[in-house]
Amino acid sequence: MAIFARIVPTRAGCVMIVETLTSFLDATSLGWASLLGLAAIIFVGLPHGAFDGAVAMALGWAGKPWMMLAFIMGYVTMAALVVIFWLAFPDLALLAFLGISLVHFGLGDAIGGTATEQAIQTIAHGGMVIVGISLFHKAEVDIIYSYLTGGDTTIIWVCVEQAPFVIGLALCIYLAMAIARPALRPRLFEIACLGFIFYMLPPLAGFAFYFCMVHTPRHLFRIWRQLSRQNFSPRSMLIMAAGFSCASWLAGGIALWMSPPSMSADAHLLRVVFIGLAALTVPHMILVDGLFRRHHAPIQGTTDTMPITDIPFKSDSGQDNKPQDNKPQGHNNA
Numbered sequence: 001m002a003i004f005a006r007i008v009p010t011r012a013g014c015v016m017i018v019e020t021l022t023s024f025l026d027a028t029s030l031g032w033a034s035l036l037g038l039a040a041i042i043f044v045g046l047p048h049g050a051f052d053g054a055v056a057m058a059l060g061w062a063g064k065p066w067m068m069l070a071f072i073m074g075y076v077t078m079a080a081l082v083v084i085f086w087l088a089f090p091d092l093a094l095l096a097f098l099g100i101s102l103v104h105f106g107l108g109d110a111i112g113g114t115a116t117e118q119a120i121q122t123i124a125h126g127g128m129v130i131v132g133i134s135l136f137h138k139a140e141v142d143i144i145y146s147y148l149t150g151g152d153t154t155i156i157w158v159c160v161e162q163a164p165f166v167i168g169l170a171l172c173i174y175l176a177m178a179i180a181r182p183a184l185r186p187r188l189f190e191i192a193c194l195g196f197i198f199y200m201l202p203p204l205a206g207f208a209f210y211f212c213m214v215h216t217p218r219h220l221f222r223i224w225r226q227l228s229r230q231n232f233s234p235r236s237m238l239i240m241a242a243g244f245s246c247a248s249w250l251a252g253g254i255a256l257w258m259s260p261p262s263m264s265a266d267a268h269l270l271r272v273v274f275i276g277l278a279a280l281t282v283p284h285m286i287l288v289d290g291l292f293r294r295h296h297a298p299i300q301g302t303t304d305t306m307p308i309t310d311i312p313f314k315s316d317s318g319q320d321n322k323p324q325d326n327k328p329q330g331h332n333n334a
């Protein structure tokens with residue numbers, strides 16, 4: 001009887017999820033590559049943010065249950081404020097989202113150096129993702145941007161179309177830097193490969209490739225290494241991340257289910273995914289780029305392998321290998 005009482009609501013829940021999904025699949029005009037990309041963004045990429053609970057642990061904010069509760073409340077409040085801001089000022093919110101994402105992705109992929117070198121790498125890496133995808137597939141991306149702003153996208157394109165001048169300049173300086181500093185070459189080559197992939201794939205599939213195959217693994221590698229150094233149990237990190245992932249999927253599922261009748265299935269689906277992502281990005285960035293990076297930047301001269309290329313920082317040539325007052329230099333914690 002008890003088992004029966006447990007199975008019936010679970011089955012009802014599953015039926016509801018399957019029904020919502022099949023009605024979306026019937027109504028959407030997105031191709032299979034974009035749908036697969038969206039699924040990967042939601043189920044593979046999004047959980048990297050669910051490790052923010054573990055990041056809070058690394059920062060010493062989650063030692064007691066009340067601290068964890070305060071962290072979760074702060075995170076959810078910030079996410080809710082982003083959604084409210086987006087609904088009130090969609091153009092400004094999308095523009096800000098693109099800008100902060102460029103910085104977040106760029107910082108995650110840069111391997112460090114002086115502040116200027118770091119800025120050049122950040123603009124080049126992050127710019128290729130956000131501006132590259134937007135400009136390679138202008139017509140398709142314009143439709144997505146119009147769903148996200150609720151109509152006019154002129155101001156967005158005015159800004160996106162100016163960006164290649166800055167990004168092009170950053171790429172030229174990056175090339176010069178890579179000639180002098182061989183450790184930068186694999187990362188520059190990575191930008192070229194990603195550019196080709198973004199050009200070839202539909203925009204959502206290209207973004208999903210980057211988000212799931214580059215950004216997420218780099219982030220997880222950083223967090224995992226730092227937390228194992230601090231002797232946190234992998235099991236507790238995984239349980240916490242699974243809990244946060246399920247909570248965000250549930251929130252997204254509810255938002256999807258409350259589909260407004262006036263909106264097309266594509267518009268609603270993309271709004272839920274990207275406004276949801278923006279809402280989680282703001283607290284995620286504050287935590288990862290603002291706090292974790294500052295506290296756990298590798299010390300110059302320490303060996304630090306990079307995922308994807310697996311090149312030790314120490315193998316870097318030239319004078320920047322010499323320890324300089326033990327100042328934190330590396331900044332590639334995604």
Ligand SMILES: CC1=C(/C=C/C(C)=C/C=C/C(C)=C/C=O)C(C)(C)CCC1
Binds near residue numbers: 097098104274281284
């Ligand atoms: C909306 C949209 C884009 C931007 C997506 C962004 C900006 C995602 C940011 C995610 C973050 C920052 C996750 C955190 O780790 C693209 C791919 C340019 C083109 C297709 C439509």
Ligand SMILES: [Fe+2]
Binds near residue numbers: 048104215219284334
């Ligand atoms: Fe991230």
